Amino acid sequence: MSNVLIVVEAQPDGSLRKATLNALTAGQQLASKTGGELHAVVLAKDAAALANTVKEYGVKVVHAGSAPHLAQFTADVVAPAVAELATAIKAGYVGAAATQAGRDVMPRIAARLKAAMASEILGVVGASSADLQFTRPMWAGAVIATVKLSTAIKCFTARTTEFAPAEKSGAGEVKAFAPAAPAKALQKIVSFKEVKSARPALTEARVVVAGGRGTKGDFKDINALADELGAAVGASRAVCDAGWQPNDLQVGQTGKVVAPQLYIAAGISGAIQHIAGMKGSKTIVAINKDGEAPIFQIADYGLVADLFKVLPELQAAIKAAK
Amino acid sequence: MPIKILVTAKRVEDYESKIKVNAQGNGIVLEGLKYKINPFDEIGVEEALRLVAKHGGGEVVVASVGTKDVHEQLRHALAMGATRAIWVNHAGPLDQMTVAGCLQKLIEKEKPDLAILGKQAIDDDQNQVGQYLAEWLGWSQATFASKEESLESEAEKSKTPALQLSADAKTLTVIREVDGGLETLECSMPCVVTTDLRLNQPRYASLPGIMKAKSKPIEEHTPATLGVDATPKITVTKMEHPPARKAGIKVPDVATLMDKLKNEAKVI
Amino acid sequence: MNFALTDDLKALQDTARKFAKEVMRPKAAHFDETEQFPREIIQQAWELGLMNMTIPQAHGGIELSHLAQAVIAEELAWGCSGMATSMIANDLALLPIVLSGTKEQKEKFLKPFTEKFLLASFGLTEPGAGSDVAGMRCTARREGDFYVLNGQKQWITNGEYADQYTIFCTTDSTKRHKGIMCLVVQGRPRGFTVGKHEHKMGQRASNTVTLTFEDVKVPVENRIGQEGEGFIVAMNTLDNSRPLTAMFAVGNARAAMEHAIDYSKQRQQFGKPIAEFQGVQFMIADMASEIHAARLLTYESAWRLDAGERNTLVSSYAKRFAADMAMKATTDAVQIFGGYGYSREYPVEKLMRDAKLIQIYEGTSQVQRLVIARELLKGS
Numbered sequence: 001m002s003n004v005l006i007v008v009e010a011q012p013d014g015s016l017r018k019a020t021l022n023a024l025t026a027g028q029q030l031a032s033k034t035g036g037e038l039h040a041v042v043l044a045k046d047a048a049a050l051a052n053t054v055k056e057y058g059v060k061v062v063h064a065g066s067a068p069h070l071a072q073f074t075a076d077v078v079a080p081a082v083a084e085l086a087t088a089i090k091a092g093y094v095g096a097a098a099t100q101a102g103r104d105v106m107p108r109i110a111a112r113l114k115a116a117m118a119s120e121i122l123g124v125v126g127a128s129s130a131d132l133q134f135t136r137p138m139w140a141g142a143v144i145a146t147v148k149l150s151t152a153i154k155c156f157t158a159r160t161t162e163f164a165p166a167e168k169s170g171a172g173e174v175k176a177f178a179p180a181a182p183a184k185a186l187q188k189i190v191s192f193k194e195v196k197s198a199r200p201a202l203t204e205a206r207v208v209v210a211g212g213r214g215t216k217g218d219f220k221d222i223n224a225l226a227d228e229l230g231a232a233v234g235a236s237r238a239v240c241d242a243g244w245q246p247n248d249l250q251v252g253q254t255g256k257v258v259a260p261q262l263y264i265a266a267g268i269s270g271a272i273q274h275i276a277g278m279k280g281s282k283t284i285v286a287i288n289k290d291g292e293a294p295i296f297q298i299a300d301y302g303l304v305a306d307l308f309k310v311l312p313e314l315q316a317a318i319k320a321a322k
Numbered sequence: 323m324p325i326k327i328l329v330t331a332k333r334v335e336d337y338e339s340k341i342k343v344n345a346q347g348n349g350i351v352l353e354g355l356k357y358k359i360n361p362f363d364e365i366g367v368e369e370a371l372r373l374v375a376k377h378g379g380g381e382v383v384v385a386s387v388g389t390k391d392v393h394e395q396l397r398h399a400l401a402m403g404a405t406r407a408i409w410v411n412h413a414g415p416l417d418q419m420t421v422a423g424c425l426q427k428l429i430e431k432e433k434p435d436l437a438i439l440g441k442q443a444i445d446d447d448q449n450q451v452g453q454y455l456a457e458w459l460g461w462s463q464a465t466f467a468s469k470e471e472s473l474e475s476e477a478e479k480s481k482t483p484a485l486q487l488s489a490d491a492k493t494l495t496v497i498r499e500v501d502g503g504l505e506t507l508e509c510s511m512p513c514v515v516t517t518d519l520r521l522n523q524p525r526y527a528s529l530p531g532i533m534k535a536k537s538k539p540i541e542e543h544t545p546a547t548l549g550v551d552a553t554p555k556i557t558v559t560k561m562e563h564p565p566a567r568k569a570g571i572k573v574p575d576v577a578t579l580m581d582k583l584k585n586e587a588k589v590i
Numbered sequence: 591m592n593f594a595l596t597d598d599l600k601a602l603q604d605t606a607r608k609f610a611k612e613v614m615r616p617k618a619a620h621f622d623e624t625e626q627f628p629r630e631i632i633q634q635a636w637e638l639g640l641m642n643m644t645i646p647q648a649h650g651g652i653e654l655s656h657l658a659q660a661v662i663a664e665e666l667a668w669g670c671s672g673m674a675t676s677m678i679a680n681d682l683a684l685l686p687i688v689l690s691g692t693k694e695q696k697e698k699f700l701k702p703f704t705e706k707f708l709l710a711s712f713g714l715t716e717p718g719a720g721s722d723v724a725g726m727r728c729t730a731r732r733e734g735d736f737y738v739l740n741g742q743k744q745w746i747t748n749g750e751y752a753d754q755y756t757i758f759c760t761t762d763s764t765k766r767h768k769g770i771m772c773l774v775v776q777g778r779p780r781g782f783t784v785g786k787h788e789h790k791m792g793q794r795a796s797n798t799v800t801l802t803f804e805d806v807k808v809p810v811e812n813r814i815g816q817e818g819e820g821f822i823v824a825m826n827t828l829d830n831s832r833p834l835t836a837m838f839a840v841g842n843a844r845a846a847m848e849h850a851i852d853y854s855k856q857r858q859q860f861g862k863p864i865a866e867f868q869g870v871q872f873m874i875a876d877m878a879s880e881i882h883a884a885r886l887l888t889y890e891s892a893w894r895l896d897a898g899e900r901n902t903l904v905s906s907y908a909k910r911f912a913a914d915m916a917m918k919a920t921t922d923a924v925q926i927f928g929g930y931g932y933s934r935e936y937p938v939e940k941l942m943r944d945a946k947l948i949q950i951y952e953g954t955s956q957v958q959r960l961v962i963a964r965e966l967l968k969g970s
Contacts, residue, residue, distance in 0.1 A: 079457060107457075112457050116419060133559060138447055140447065143343055143350065193506075241520065398604075527604070
């Protein structure tokens with residue numbers, strides 16, 4: 001029997017980051033296989049409110065760690081607080097969502113626990129604690145590896161597209177605790193420049209419209225179509241490298257991994273790194289002038305055409321269909 | 323003030339290589355593969371060279387763990403301009419904890435001001451070593467280092483370092499790619515930085531650089547001489563390819579596309 | 591015997607390959623179309639040490655082996671053979687000084703190229719003297735400490751932008767090849783004019799002009815070798831540079847083959863990729879085996895130079911075989927692309943146009959055959 005501890009993340013405004021719900025599902029799967037309890041930990045200056053939100057999602061105990069030094073979610077303070085708690089509750093597994101924050105803090109927590117870690121897990125295989133293993137992508141998703149961790153405590157980050165968000169199912173218990181402040185502060189966040197958008201977040205959107213080099217940096221038609229569809233806007237690496245769009249919009253192995261219901265790729269050739277970030281989408285539409293572009297090999301519907309001509313047409317058609 | 327920086331040069335399959343799982347399903351087919359320095363590590367080498375140039379000299383020490391084949395990647399970093407190299411000689415499986423352990427011991431010996439690593443290696447895509455290293459050293463950590471200027475900007479063309487070291491060399495300011503935007507993080511030195519894609523565009527190894535690299539020293543260690551247990555704690559038990567996504571159909575026009583999206587895929 | 595490239599050669603190849611792929615190739619179509627001079631790209635190549643590879647270390651150069659130069663030449667030509675021609679033009683122009691210059695001349699005419707981005711042109715061919723070098727009409731008359739140069743040089747690579755020229759001329763045209771001499775002309779002395787850029791069929795990124803000399807005074811100390819030794823200097827230079835030209839053909843053909851392979855796997859006809867048709871497969875198989883053969887032949891010709899052997903015969907084999915091979919491979923690549931291959935939207939027609947020049951410059955395929963036959967039939 002191993003307890004499972006999931007690290008909860010907050011949005012900049014203090015509300016729950018949805019990716020945590022996907023991580024809770026991964027935690028739930030582990031808990032049911034090992035027969036342990038699912039715990040979660042919220043760390044903040046005042047963790048009570050967020051802990052009360054999280055307790056609704058099938059969690060046995062939410063640990064609300066409140067302390068002034070936790071006002072910022074930085075790895076140097078998060079790691080000791082989580083590690084201390086994990087030891088106290090005899091956690092066998094400690095995990096988080098594979099967000100930038102999760103990817104940052106989780107290995108430091110693992111290091112503190114002398115635990116091995118599997119990053120970006122896609123699934124949990126094996127029936128019981130003894131033979132539990134994780135599946136995870138390697139080589140930009142070209143290979144799915146099954147990995148076995150052989151330390152007493154095991155850590156992971158879960159790829160959000162592979163675990164459905166946890167649903168509300170009865171209230172767990174909230175336990176407050178006060179993590180000790182480290183002797184000296186190592187780092188502090190001095191500013192945060194948010195990429196503001198009225199559109200849905202890329203990783204959470206039902207529809208994504210993405211543009212590539214073929215846009216030559218002109219995203220007017222992409223944005224207009226996205227707004228018509230209530231979609232998020234994405235971009236290929238070439239577009240972000242050129243500074244045409246903010247880095248935050250990059251879809252791909254090294255950017256965001258998305259799996260919307262509909263992914264429209266316009267002027268994107270379909271380099272392997274890009275495909276790794278969107279091939280989980282339910283339906284893929286590719287629009288490209290070059291009929292030989294590799295994107296067509298994975299697209300459900302391909303349209304060989306000039307994006308500047310067909311995107312406005314598509315936008316008009318969608319408007320008419322409403 | 324001169325600065326000493328430790329960087330890494332993992333040997334990985336070229337990102338353009340087609341990776342195929344072997345018949346036994348326990349590894350990949352090695353035939354025909356080309357190897358390169360991990361691209362994120364190369365960005366780290368570049369940033370270190372820029373910092374040293376800006377701060378009036380110093381040293382860039384490059385380390386790699388693996389068989390003698392990693393000399394090729396060490397030489398590449400030396401040809402870019404790194405001062406000297408350290409090779410931790412190890413054959414067989416290697417996990418993140420062993421690599422972080424070796425780097426920890428090397429850093430305790432070398433005492434650099436800063437370590438710059440790739441955020442992840444493009445073979446196992448784990449994204450762990452920098453964070454383990456920071457924790458075990460008790461250093462600050464700045465993962466996913468980036469910058470606001472694009473790779474086409476003047477700052478990039480003039481090879482300005484993105485990492486900002488304070489005048490008293492006690493604080494490093496790093497712009498990080500975080501969820502929803504860019505964060506500016508102030509780290510007390512010494513610090514472990516891991517690089518994201520857009521931190522810089524690494525220079526080429528010039529021909530004179532390649533010639534000079536031949537005479538730069540490569541110091542040898544092993545995990546055992548460093549006192550690191552190299553028993554893997556992470557084992558890959560199986561490898562397979564993800565199910566292939568099949569190519570769909572080409573549609574002639576927007577009207578057909580709309581029809582398919584509405585009536586076949588039912589996503590609109 | 592060993593056919594593997596050493597680690598050092600692989601490292602050099604890596605840099606050249608990366609540069610060709612990331613810097614040259616993305617701009618190849620643009621400079622082909624506009625016929626502009628890709629100065630920034632060539633300067634970048636200089637910064638990386640991909641130019642002036644023959645300059646001795648004693649004079650600040652990197653003095654690469656001929657084999658290393660050949661390995662690099664293949665990659666540069668893979669990126670764009672027009673640009674590669676402009677880059678290697680420096681080595682061609684500096685080679686006479688490397689091979690036959692005095693220590694002082696090397697210091698004066700070679701070292702600046704290692705310190706600063708400079709261009710040099712090699713001037714041998716004339717409007718009336720192509721393959722027949724000994725028929726040249728550009729004359730030099732001695733007047734005290736100067737030679738007075740009169741005549742024309744044609745098809746001069748980089749001529750419009752060069753800072754230094756290596757010019758072959760005759761002190762007595764009746765002496766045919768025994769009257770030839772080599773002079774270094776610096777800058778733009780009085781009486782020296784540069785003609786308009788030639789509109790060429792291929793390799794359009796490389797600048798090609800006519801040079802005219804009207805009573806141009808050149809100091810006697812700028813003479814490389816003695817009067818009458820110019821022909822030998824020119825032939826030795828071409829023996830040294832022939833492997834590089836042969837490698838241009840290999841790089842060019844390899845680019846065509848790679849495009850053909852990619853395209854044939856994607857292009858569907860009669861319900862399957864055209865790569866599955868034997869007719870296409872045979873063309874690709876021919877390209878691959880002939881590219882490989884040309885590369886090995888060229889490696890051998892470079893290796894002989896490195897071993898200090900005379901390589902005239904093998905380097906003519908290499909240049910002849912590689913240039914004709916590239917013409918065939920690029921023509922077949924266009925064939926595999928079909929109608930698309932004939933369109934400028936696709937890259938293979940440029941490769942075909944570029945390949946044609948390799949059969950012509952630095953000794954036509956016919957002259958190479960003459961050289962080969964002469965070498966084989968001479969003596970008893």
